[in-house]
Amino acid sequence: xxxxxxxxxxxxxxxxxxxxxxxxxxxxxxxxxxxxxxxxxxxxxxxxxxxxxxxxxxxxxxxxxxxxxxxxxxxxxxxxxxxxxxxxxxxxxxxxxxxxxxxxxxxxxxxxxxxx
Numbered sequence: 354x355x356x357x358x359x360x361x362x363x364x365x366x367x368x369x370x371x372x373x374x375x376x377x378x379x380x381x382x383x384x385x386x387x388x389x390x391x392x393x394x395x396x397x398x399x400x401x402x403x404x405x406x407x408x409x410x411x412x413x414x415x416x417x418x419x420x421x422x423x424x425x426x427x428x429x430x431x432x433x434x435x436x437x438x439x440x441x442x443x444x445x446x447x448x449x450x451x452x453x454x455x456x457x458x459x460x461x462x463x464x465x466x467x468x469x
Contacts, residue, residue, distance in 0.1 A: 355421050361396030361434065370396070370434040377461035381443040381451055382416070384458030385436040393429055395420050398438040408444045412451075416443075419452045423459065430463050 361367060374387030397416055399409045416437055423429050437458075443451060 355395060355417060355424070359393055359395055359424065361394045361436070366394060366434055367396050367398070367436055370436040371438075374434065374436075375462045377458040378440075379454035379458055381440055381446045381454045382458065383438040383440065384455070384462050385434075385438065386459075386462035387434040389433050392432050393424065393435065394433075395424075395435045395437070398436060399443075400439075402441050403439050404441075404444045409439075412439050412443050415448055415451055416455070419448075419455050422452075423456065428456070429459065433463065435459070435463075 361370075370385045370387040374385050376383055376385045378384075397413050399413050399416075401409070403409050403412055416439065420429075420435075420437065429435070437455065446454075
């Protein structure tokens with residue numbers, strides 16, 4: 354389980370990551386990333402389009418578990434705001450598919466931007 358200080362709870366943090374951050378999508382989810390100075394904070398958005406409350410909570414639990422394992426492995430940056438938005442296809446996806454999409458999306462959004 355993610356530590357309390359790693360969970361995003363303020364609407365302002367969600368808005369910052371979604372509106373002004375980078376994003377990368379896949380079939381099952383969209384990762385939004387904004388650089389931050391302090392620590393890594395993660396939030397989840399699972400709308401009613403994903404399914405009923407049982408399905409939405411199952412998807413959230415699976416995503417929280419996947420993000421926690423990435424944090425424990427050190428596969429995430431040390432600081433930033435990450436919002437994981439589940440798409441309707443996430444309801445039927447396997448855990449391996451969700452993990453693969455999450456890893457791929459996180460790699461794409463958290464790498465430094467290249468200046469042209």
